[in-house]
Structure formats: structure tokens, C-alpha cells
Amino acid sequence: MDYAPIGAVCTTLGLLTPGDVVLVLQRLATGERRRFGDVAIEMGLLDEAGLARALAAQHRLNLLPDAALDSLAVSDAAFDRVPAPVIRRHGLVPVAWNDDCDVLSVVGSDPTATAGVEAVRACSGARAVRCFVGTRSGVTALLERLLGPPEEGGAAGEPAPPIRALPSALVHERVLVLEMDEQRARLLKRLDGVEEGTAAFASDPAQVIQALEDARIERVILREEVAEALDDWIDAWRRVRPDLVIQRVPAFGPSHASGVDARASSAFHVALLRFLLTAAEVRDVEVRVRAWRAVELARATALRLGLGPDRVEAVALATLLSEMEDFAFLRPVVQALPAPAGGDVRFPLARALVGAFPPPWDLARLLDALDARLAGGGPVGAHLDAEIVLTVRAVVRQGQAGQVDAAAILGDTAIHHAPRVVAGVASVLRWESLHTDAAPAGHSGEVVLVAVRDPDLLSALEVGLAQAGFHVLLAASGPDVPRIAAWHPPACIVADLDLPGLDGRGILAALRDEGGARRIPVLLLAAPDARTTAAQVLEDGAEDVLVRPVAMDLLLGKVKRAVARGRTAAEAGIRGSLADLPLPDLIQTLTLGGRTAVVRVRSGSRQGEIGIVKGGLVSARFEDDRGEAALQHVVALDKGTFVVTIGEIAPERNLSGSTEWLLLEALRLRDEAARGG
Secondary structure: OOOOOHHHHHHHOOOOOHHHHHHHHHHHHHOOOOOHHHHHHHOOOOOHHHHHHHHHHHHOOEEOOHHHHHOOOOOHHHHOOOOHHHHHHHOOEEEEEEOOOOEEEEEEOOOOOHHHHHHHHHHHOOOEEEEEEOOHHHHHHHHHHHHOOOOOOOOOOOOOOOOOOOOHHHHHOOEEEEOOOHHHHHHHHHHHHHOOOOOEEEOOHHHHHHHOOOOOOOEEEEEHHHHHHHHHHHHHHHHHOOOOEEEEEOOOOHHHOOOOOHHHHHHHHHHHHHHHHHHOOOOOHHHHHHHHHHHHHHHHHHHHOOOOHHHHHHHHHHHHHHHHOOOHHHHHHHHHOOOOOOOOOOOHHHHHHHHHOOOOOOHHHHHHHHHHHHOOOOOOOOOHHHHHHHHHHHHHHHOOOOOOOHHHHHHHHHHHOOHHHHHHHHHHHHHHHHHHHHOOOOOOOOEEEEEOOOHHHHHHHHHHHHHOOOEEEEOOOOOHHHHHHHHOOOOEEEEEOOOOOOOHHHHHHHHHHOHHHHHOOEEEEEOOOOOOOHHHHHHHOOOEEEEOOOOHHHHHHHHHHHHHHHOHHHOOOEEEEOOOOOHHHHHHHHHHOOOOEEEEEEEOOEEEEEEEEOOEEEEEEEOOEEOHHHHHHHHOOOOOEEEEEEOOOOOOOOOOOOHHHHHHHHHHHHHHHHOOO
């Protein structure tokens, strides 16, 4: 959005004369780099109230006079969502929180501080931030009323302030150890020095928040016995740094300070379990397919509900372990491992593996919560992580590929699941159904959909395709193939010709009916005595037909060639409803994926268009508007349909500036317009 110069705004409001503006501009031209409003106040031409009024008018925001700030009742629900150091640093005071739409209202004196707005939004978990403007002195007074004076210290004999300055060396560290016991802390520091360690130390949880202002701190380590008492602080740390790894240890010295990363630990455990699945003779392919699908959906749901990295990985691993209980061939594994404490338990395999190969988070407590819920104990939703595992397992067991309404999938049993989690699962399913084609090609390895009944061949294909850089999706039956291909289009399909429920020819016919899916190359594997001839299937549109047994290197070579040939045809259009995939989410996916595309939007009789080139916003059109005004109108649409044409280059360029700023500004103005601002 283009804003009028502040001098022109002051003139329009009668705060300055044209001559006053000239004087200020002359001072700015001869002096150091300063801001117009500061110089005008210094020259006595403008006061703080006038500057605040001009800034509010310039940025089309609401103005809060000093009298309103003095009597302003600040909501604890809003203020507690943002840590004090972030509030002080950016001079933005959270004052109200709207639960219905996750919007945080803040008051500040500088509406151009977009970095501060984004920092506050990230810490609070808000969908959007609504800004109000006050005078500099009025906002400072409000800050002091809520947080006290900015200078620490006090008169002799007063207790020390709760937040103490951290050592300057901390900014060079990546691991922070919290130890509140002074004697333990001294010993840890001495040992760390002897071993030439690189750990930094904090003596109270408030110091941790201060330390997290430096993005290089990646991990906080604390003792298990104090962790439970710090739950509220841990939530505050995560609001500051959603990607923070928090590691709880039973006791620790310097050797624990470089503990295992949550993602690395999860990768080890998942690789171990995948080995167990692929190395064994698995006769029940459906259970195997279901297990991997549940893991993918659980991880995506946990991320959608805002869980931190360690909790996301714990949920994914617990889901996989709980599904593996159904594999009869793994029972000897349980017998070979030490028996879990507590005697007879619901998840013996999971507990045995966790006991033998402990992860860096409390997975046992998650399994306890899941066990309690399955036994009918405890309120619904009391343990969010366990609720995700429970709901995802139920959805995967009852649903079919392509279904996106989680509540409908669960049917009458939906009342036994937390509404927040059901909504999260549904959101992920909708995201999968519309979002996949907008992601960058090859972003996480191109997808190959495999529907093979022979367990040995399936295991070999999983390993071989993964080593070749492909991401493998599994289908348990013939009808699942076109359904999965519709919501997650693969680069290639490898399937048995004689799958139950729908054979190879039926799969090809179903893909033709799916429009864009008909371009997916299909490799079919036929038995030597197959009734359907290779010639018939090739006429139906198959990429190739291979007679079993087939050499793995030949099959992998055929897959790679089919993917390469089909890659250019994969640039298909994407279409959907704004109710299922909001336009800002779609634009962010296209831009983060580095896509070149044109997005056309229709809402009733109104039409708009957004152009993206190599991940950057370059143009916007809405009715007769062009540029930023048009982008604001298009982003504000919440009803209608969209069509994305991948690879199309916008006919004109009428946007400038960073894509992140353009989107943030459009969302802010949309929020203001919706509330009459």
C-alpha cells in the first residue's frame, strides 16, 4: 500500500503549514539521517500528540489519545501471550485478544515497525495483529505501568530484580543449561570449563527468555525434577522460539550439554522401526500401509496445532509404535527386550523399545496418557499429544483416501475426540487435497505411489526407491490407487496388474476420469500367466508392463525414466475453494516453493488475478484496481474459487518490494477493514 508522505499528511490535518514542512525537509537534507516527525518535534513545530495523529492517519490505523492510554484496561489473556523482553524491545503492548479469530490487538508509537509486529505475532501465536497508535510518552507510560521502569536495580537493601543480565559470552552459544541450584550450577560451570565445553548457563527461567532473543540458542536443557514446575515458563519460551528444542534429563554434566537433537533422535527411531518392518516377512500389507499413513498424518496434525519440534516427533513416534502393536511377527522382539515397569500394559512393544532405546523426551508419559484414554479414563482433550495419536489412528482406520471431513469419517464416535484435534486433522486433510500441487517440484523427493501385494517386493521397492531419492506412498488395494492419486498426485505409479477390487485396466480408466491424474505414468507388474495381455494394457495408457519376477535395477530404471518423461506434463493447473484453502496460504506455498504461476480468483461477479515469478509477487489485479490496492482486495476475499496455472508468466508487473512485506501489509489492512478500522 502506498502511503502519503508524513509531511503531506500533517499539512492536510492542519498540523503543519507548507512552510513548516519545507523547514523540516531542509533540516533533514543537511543533517544526519533522522525521521521527519522527530525533527519536527525538536524544532517545536509539532508535538507528540500531533505526530501520533498524523501517523495514525498516514497508516489508516486507530488513534488512542493519552487519556485513553491512562485508563486502558489491558487484558491478561493478551499481555501474557508475549514475553516482557519482546514487548520492551519493540515498544508494542498487547492489550486485547480475540479468541474467535485469534487476533491480537497491540498499541505502539511507530506503525512502521513491521518487524516488531511480526515478532509479536509469532510469539503470541496470533493469526493477525491489529495495531493502534499512541504517543511515544503515552506508550512508554503504559509500559512502565505494566512492566516497571526499564532500568534494573534499586535502592540498597531491595531484592535483586528477577531477570539478571546474562554473560556476554552467551551470544556465541547454541546450548543453554538451566540450573537454579547455585551449588550445582557452580560445579557444572567448573566441569564444563575443564572439559572445554561450550555450554551457557542460566540461573532462572526468566533469563532463558532473555537469552532466546539471540536466534543462535537452539536448545535448552533442564533437569526432569524441575521441568513440571516450569510448564508455564516453557510455554513462554516456545512463544518466543517455536523451533526451540527443550531437553529434559534425569541429571546432567557437561557431557549432556550436547544432547541429541529431537529430529535426529526421531529419525534414528523411525529408521530402526522401518528396518524391522522392511526386513521381516510382512504378510499383512494393509496394516503396514496404515502405519505409515498414520505417522504422516500425525506429524502434520501436530505441526498444524502448533506443537514444538520435540513434541511433534514424540507424537509421530508414538503413533508408529502404537500401530506396530498389531504386527504379530514383532512379538518375539518384545520378549527379547527387558519387560517394562508396571507389569501388564497396553503397549508392550512401544514401552519395551522406548526402554531399550530411550528418546530425549518423555514418551512414556505420552503412552500413559494414551493408555488412560483408551481405557475410558480422563477427560477428552486433557492431553493434547495423546489426543492427536488417538484421533489420527481412528481416522486412518475408518477413512478412505480422498476423504477430508474428519468428523464425517469418525461418524458417531466423533464425540469421543477433542474438537480441536478433529478440526486439526480435517485441516490437514483439506490441505493435502488442495495444497500438494502448489508445493515446489521435488521439494521433498518426488512421490512414487506403490500398490504391490508381494511383501518381499514391496520391501525391496521401499528401500530402493528411498535410496534413489523418491518419497514412497503405499496403497493397499486397487480402489485406493486413484483415490490417493487424486489428493496427492505422484510422479509415477507402480502397481500389480491383478490388484483386488480394481485391476490395472480399471486403475487406468479411473485415472482417465480424474482429469489431471491421467498424465501420471503407470508401470504395471503382471504375473506370467496374467489373462490381460501387455498389449491391451498398453493400449489403455500404461507406461509399461513388466512380467514378474522383475530385476530391481530394471524396475528402478523404468521408474526414473517415467518420472523424467512425465515431469513436464506435471505442470498442471490447480483449482479449489477459498473456504478450503485461504488465498494467503496458497500464495505463501507458491512463493516459498519458488513457483512461477498466475492465480485467478472469482467471487461472485468479481474477479482478480495475482502473478508470481520464481517465488516473488510481481502483479495483482482486481476489477479496475492494479498493484497493492488490488492485492489487498484479492487477499480480503474469503469466499469464491481459485485456479492456479503453474508456469504461466503474468502479463504485467505492478508490484514492488519484498513478498513477505506485501503479504503482511495486505493481511493487516484486511484485518483493519474487517473491524471498521
